[in-house]
Amino acid sequence: xxxxxxxxxxxxxxxxxxxxxxxxxxxxxxxxxxxxxxxxxxxxxxxxxxxxxxxxxxxxxxxxxxxxxxxxxxxxxxxxxxxxxxxxxxxxxxxxxxxxxxxxxxxxxxxxxxxxxxxxxxxxxxxxxxxxxxxxxxxxxxxxxxxxxxxxxxxxxxxxxxxxxxxxxxxxxxxxxxxxxxxxxxxxxxxxxxxxxxxxxxxxxxxxxxxxxxxxxxxxxxxxxxxxxxxxxxxxxxxxxxxxxxxxxxxxxxxxxxxxxxxxxxxxxxxxxxxxxxxxxxxxxxxxxxxxxxxx
Amino acid sequence: xxxxxxxxxxxxxxxxxxxxxxxxxxxxxxxxxxxxxxxxxxxxxxxxxxxxxxxxxxxxxxxxxxxxxxxxxxxxxxxxxxxxxxxxxxxxxxxxxxxxxxxxxxxxxxxxxxxxxxxxxxxxxxxxxxxxxxxxxxxxxxxxxxxxxxxxxxxxxxxxxxxx
Ligand SMILES: Cc1cc2nc3c(=O)[nH]c(=O)nc-3n(C[C@H](O)[C@H](O)[C@H](O)COP(=O)(O)OP(=O)(O)OC[C@H]3O[C@@H](n4cnc5c(N)ncnc54)[C@H](O)[C@@H]3O)c2cc1C
Ligand code: FES
Ligand code: FES
Numbered sequence: 001x002x003x004x005x006x007x008x009x010x011x012x013x014x015x016x017x018x019x020x021x022x023x024x025x026x027x028x029x030x031x032x033x034x035x036x037x038x039x040x041x042x043x044x045x046x047x048x049x050x051x052x053x054x055x056x057x058x059x060x061x062x063x064x065x066x067x068x069x070x071x072x073x074x075x076x077x078x079x080x081x082x083x084x085x086x087x088x089x090x091x092x093x094x095x096x097x098x099x100x101x102x103x104x105x106x107x108x109x110x111x112x113x114x115x116x117x118x119x120x121x122x123x124x125x126x127x128x129x130x131x132x133x134x135x136x137x138x139x140x141x142x143x144x145x146x147x148x149x150x151x152x153x154x155x156x157x158x159x160x161x162x163x164x165x166x167x168x169x170x171x172x173x174x175x176x177x178x179x180x181x182x183x184x185x186x187x188x189x190x191x192x193x194x195x196x197x198x199x200x201x202x203x204x205x206x207x208x209x210x211x212x213x214x215x216x217x218x219x220x221x222x223x224x225x226x227x228x229x230x231x232x233x234x235x236x237x238x239x240x241x242x243x244x245x246x247x248x249x250x251x252x253x254x255x256x257x258x259x260x261x262x263x264x265x266x267x268x269x270x271x272x273x274x275x276x277x278x279x280x281x282x283x284x285x286x287x288x289x290x291x292x293x294x295x296x
Numbered sequence: 297x298x299x300x301x302x303x304x305x306x307x308x309x310x311x312x313x314x315x316x317x318x319x320x321x322x323x324x325x326x327x328x329x330x331x332x333x334x335x336x337x338x339x340x341x342x343x344x345x346x347x348x349x350x351x352x353x354x355x356x357x358x359x360x361x362x363x364x365x366x367x368x369x370x371x372x373x374x375x376x377x378x379x380x381x382x383x384x385x386x387x388x389x390x391x392x393x394x395x396x397x398x399x400x401x402x403x404x405x406x407x408x409x410x411x412x413x414x415x416x417x418x419x420x421x422x423x424x425x426x427x428x429x430x431x432x433x434x435x436x437x438x439x440x441x442x443x444x445x446x447x448x449x450x451x452x453x454x455x456x457x458x459x460x
Contacts, residue, residue: 009300010321010367018298026300032368039324039363040344051300052321054368080357104434105415106348109357110364 005042012054016140016169019055024142024165026051031167033076033115036107061114061169064088070175072138075114075168080105082113091175094182094289098129101186101193114168117153120160122261123196127154128220129184131228132201135173141166156224179213180205181289183282187221187274189265197266198222198274200282204241206290212241215286217279222258222271229253229279241287250276306370310335311379319366326350328366329376337378339407341436348435351408352376358415360408360434377407380414389452390414397448401439409435413449423453 010032013019023029030049032038033056042048055061061076066087073082079099082088089096102108102116102125116126117137131150139146139162148161155161162168176182186199198221205214215236217229235249253276260271303320310333317332326340329352341349343362350361353375380388387395390413400406409432416423416431423431428449429442437445 005322005324007302007320008322009302010304010365011298011300013298035365035368036345036363039365043343056368104348105412105431106351106358106360106434107345109359
């Protein structure tokens, strides 16, 4: 039979304000959102906190609001709630698809967007796609609110740029523009979306004539943080995005950028080799989705 | 509750019966159900959120009870495998289907699979095979190879009126 968790204190504040205050006042306190990673961390006794501040019922973290250019999704929204959001299906459908691939119904009923991003496990589904689509993270601490672009939010393995006493309150997700599409293709253990070895994510906007106007390509699992393949992006811009355009653009991939880990699931060499394969598939998916929009 | 504490008094309803108990903050919901309430129908397998044998339905949502603290369930309505059969002992339709289609062998996974199946049919009354397989993806069974589990659930999915 398994070990008990180490003794800990628990508090469930009634408001976001109280949660932020407790987080900055209590020594060694941490936030408990869906618990689908943190509870396991506590079981392994490899870290964790002596006081848990339960934010899973805070209504302020549950809202999904539609703004002019972006959606503001509360950090406490669960994967299951996101999958059933009409607003997200309409304005950034890829997120509904991506969260629907995470684990299983049980994990999706509790796991939250905020928890996924703040845990920032290199195998997590959300960091790559959120980076590709240009999400901005809204953080709150005792000093006030701060907006952090995805490119600065995900710092390294299990690390984000949130400071002590700071919590993520919402994700600002740009609405999908016309003639645009997203793609997300993970390479996972056994092909079941469990433990992504690497994940490619992409977003493209096509010009009216159908050529590539804007493109962002991101990979995770190939370095300590999500990386953008900027040389490939540059090579693709202005082209028709045909297979030989992609061949040429991907030949510009700067492999020195990659510093993949070597572990039981995959060697560093294999990960490096798979980067162009999976990012290219993500690009193709994004192109397909963008073209579908054009013909609507 | 706005002051941190090592233990707390919680009130939960489990299979229709209300309980008020003091519980340590570190107690997992599965241990609370099994050890404090003595409802050992819910199983405790991997203790890492992978096997699903501890699945219960909390306020209408299936969860793995080894991945939730008991204090987090304060005020919740919890359904476990023990609440499926009628008080007179007659089986729930999902249990009947599992029996009829031989959807269990050792039975260790079954309490969790039944709750995942119940949730699936509640949220999607007519799932196709793929949806059924996705619906029980969080539940590992080392005996059956899943085929008969899928058949049992499919037999209910095909009925016009599914009582769950
Ligand atoms: C069986 C299983 C399979 C899984 N498979 C996948 C998978 O395929 N893909 C995937 O992406 N994930 C997977 N996960 C992980 C899951 O997605 C977790 O839900 C997620 O990593 C953490 O989210 P959470 O809400 O559960 O956060 P918690 O576990 O509650 O918290 C995780 C960390 O984030 C911090 N935190 C949480 N919310 C905030 C906030 N608002 N501000 C600041 N810090 C915060 C916590 O303090 C903690 O350190 C799996 C988990 C399990 C148990
Ligand atoms: S015991 Fe909870 S998932 Fe295995
Ligand atoms: S019947 Fe034995 S594990 Fe499923």
